[in-house]
Amino acid sequence: MIPPSQHVDTLRQLMDVAQLRHRVISHNLANVNTPGYRRLDVEFEGELARQLARSSDGDIQSVQPQVVAEEGLQERADGNNVDVDREMGQLNKNATLFQTYSQLLATHFSSMRRAMEGP
């Protein structure tokens, strides 16, 4: 369980990561016809899960997203391993996650405001 005081910071960080991932996927899409280009990806959720497994109230802010080149994918004759359909799927998934985080944040703010306003 993440302490409530960390809610906003955690969601902010998750939104930051989603935003970074969107840039990385956009970069992949822009380079879909660049010979020899290797697809980039963001590593974050795995490290976050490991950090949470170590200690339930661990320092989540210390987990930083890493941009890494992805190997082992099927590549075309020109050495490029970007698959447009896969990227579009990732883009959709990422946008949905971003929407979820921002909705959670909005709900959090509105409940805080209700508490401050009183009955």
Add this chain to the structure above:
Amino acid sequence: MGFGQLLSATDIAASGLAAERLRMEVVANNIANAHSTRTVEGGPYRRQQVVFSAALENAIGGGRPGLGGVNVVGIEQDMAPLQSVYDPGHPDAGPNGMVEMPNVRLPHEMVDLLTASRSYEANLKSLQMFRQMAEQALGLLRGLS
């Protein structure tokens, strides 16, 4: 979400849009000149192709590889052999009746056109989705007022 980064996501998608549009223009030019036997450099037209390279600016801010989208390095001539066609009535025919025609092959150009337009759509979609995300983030601000 930093505003600089906000612009950069748009810039990345825009670089892809510009690059793919240029590719479509070059393809259109190739198709238009599929039968041009005279050019300013002399000789038949040679097929042109766009050369792309990933724009990876080094570590702007915090050691992360910069995500700069795509760069157009240049437009180069395809040095593949020209096609010889027998057409003795052609003004540029040689003594043996053979005419050197451009090395443009229509099926190649059509495939190039299709992949370029599909990539253009993908970049556009990414731009639209980013706009939605930015609007959601702004919605949070609206909720606080």
